[in-house]
Amino acid sequence: MVTAPDCIGTASRPAAPPGAVPWVAMYHSVDTCSSDPYRVTVTPERLEHQLAWLDRHGLRGVTVRELLAARARGEGRNLVALTFDDGYADFLTHALPALRRRRFGATLFVLPGRLGGLNSWDPLGPRKPLLTADGVRAAAAEGVEIGSHGLTHIDLTRADDVTLKSETADSAALLRELTGSPVDGFCYPYGTVDSRVVAAVRDAGYGYACAIDPGALSGPHALPRLHVGQNDTAWRLGLKYRLHRLRRRPVRGV
Incomplete structure (x- = not known):
């Protein structure tokens, strides 16, 4: 079987110096899906291949908390934070077993106001069940x-002050x-963020917050x-990682 070449060889393993862009990978749902208009789904098989790629390059998947703690010590050059947004029920059935096999960690961002519900914020679907309280x-x-x-x-950038506080402070209290x-x-839902929203999140007591491209x-x-999506083969994953480091500015204080 012919496989795509890896972009990062063993000799050129990523070694980000302090202050460089942290590698935080963004996943959502892990399942089989014939329709995926928002590109939020990877199949269990694709996730396995992506985690194997990390493993082959001496990289370890961890929680965001662990990554940031390691970077604060001047360490963590081989760590990649794995994040899963929305809290889909398939995290337990498909993502968690794959993470366990590699002894990788992950951060799961959930919506305590929608536990046991559906992803109704995606108008084009497909509808996916969210974790219940027991699942979380x-x-x-x-x-x-x-x-x-x-x-x-x-x-959150369109929320009034009362709603913004509820979405940030109240969600933390519930969790x-x-x-x-x-x-x-x-x-941040949808990755949308501005200085007002950052201030609300900080005031709510969070130690960190994930965006997509915070500008x-x-x-x-x-x-x-x-x-990270379904189309990210080993070759694409290596290329995207390199571009991520080049296109994103260093993160102050991280």
């Missing part, structure tokens, strides 16, 4: 870091009650991420 607790019990994706998956653990991380914003509450 089960993931946390397996060592998965649980973070907030807001309460209901709205564009702390649900899991019995601190909630360090936040993830001029920088720091632990505006972490850029690399979207």
